[in-house]
Amino acid sequence: DIQMTQSPSTLSASVGDRVTITCRASQSISSWLAWYQQNPGKAPKLLIYKASNLESGVPSRFSGSGSGTEFTLTISSLQPDDFATYYCQQYNYSPWTFGQGTKVEIK
Amino acid sequence: QVQLQESGPRLVKPSETLSLTCTVSGASISNYFWSWIRQPPGKGLEWIGYIYYSGITNYNPSLKSRVTMSLDTSKNQFSLKLSSVTAADTAVYYCARHPGSGYNFFDYWGQGTLVTVSS
Numbered sequence: 540d541i542q543m544t545q546s547p548s549t550l551s552a553s554v555g556d557r558v559t560i561t562c563r564a565s566q567s568i569s570s571w572l573a574w575y576q577q578n579p580g581k582a583p584k585l586l587i588y589k590a591s592n593l594e595s596g597v598p599s600r601f602s603g604s605g606s607g608t609e610f611t612l613t614i615s616s617l618q619p620d621d622f623a624t625y626y627c628q629q630y631n632y633s634p635w636t637f638g639q640g641t642k643v644e645i646k
Numbered sequence: 647q648v649q650l651q652e653s654g655p656r657l658v659k660p661s662e663t664l665s666l667t668c669t670v671s672g673a674s675i676s677n678y679f680w681s682w683i684r685q686p687p688g689k690g691l692e693w694i695g696y697i698y699y700s701g702i703t704n705y706n707p708s709l710k711s712r713v714t715m716s717l718d719t720s721k722n723q724f725s726l727k728l729s730s731v732t733a734a735d736t737a738v739y740y741c742a743r744h745p746g747s748g749y750n751f752f753d754y755w756g757q758g759t760l761v762t763v764s765s
Contacts, residue, residue, distance in 0.1 A: 573751035582755035630750035
C-alpha cells in the first residue's frame with residue numbers, strides 16, 4: 540500500500556495566518572491527490588482534487604500544489620471556520636489511502 | 647442536491663456480521679462508483695471498497711476476505727457487509743460517491759454512522 544505521511548500532526552495558528560500542510564507519498568502518485576477538511580463529528584469535505592484543482596464552492600483561500608511524492612495544502616488567510624482536521628488521500632494506486640491527518644488548532 | 651444516508655444496526659456482537667445500507671438521493675446510483683470508508687474513534691480514515699452498478703467491486707485487500715458490497719438500483723441504495731467482526735471494527739462508517747469513472751476520490755459523503763462491536 541502507498542503510505543501517506545502528513546506534517547505536522549498538529550498546527551497552532553491564529554486567524555489571518557498563512558498555513559501550509561505537507562503530505563508525502565511513499566512512492567510517486569503523479570498528481571492523483573485529494574485534500575479533505577473534517578470538523579468534529581462531521582464527514583470529511585472535499586477541498587482539492589488532482590493536487591491543485593479547487594472543488595466547486597470551496598473558498599479560494601485554499602490551494603494545493605505538488606506532484607510525485609510531495610504535496611502541500613495552503614490556506615492563505617486562516618478563517619474561524621478553518622480550524623479543523625485536514626487529510627490527504629492518494630488515488631493513484633488501489634487501495635486508496637489517507638494521511639493520518641493534521642489538526643489545525645487555535646493559537 | 648446529492649445526499650447520502652447510512653442506516654443499520656449501531657451495535658454488533660463479536661464474530662457476527664456488520665450490515666449497513668446507504669440510501670442515495672439526488673443522483674442515480676447507476677451513474678457513479680460508490681465507496682465505503684471507515685474511521686475508528688479518534689483515528690484516521692480507511693477506504694473499505696467500492697461498487698459500480700454493473701457489479702464491479704474493488705475491496706481493500708486488508709478487509710477483502712470479510713467484505714461484500716451490493717446495490718439495489720430499484721431503491722437507489724448500496725450496502726456493506728463485514729463478517730466476523732471484532733472490536734477493531736468499531737468505527738464511524740461513511741458511504742461516499744466518486745465524482746466519475748476513474749475519479750477515485752469522494753465528492754459527497756454520508757453523515758456517518760458509529761458502529762460499535764461489543765458483546
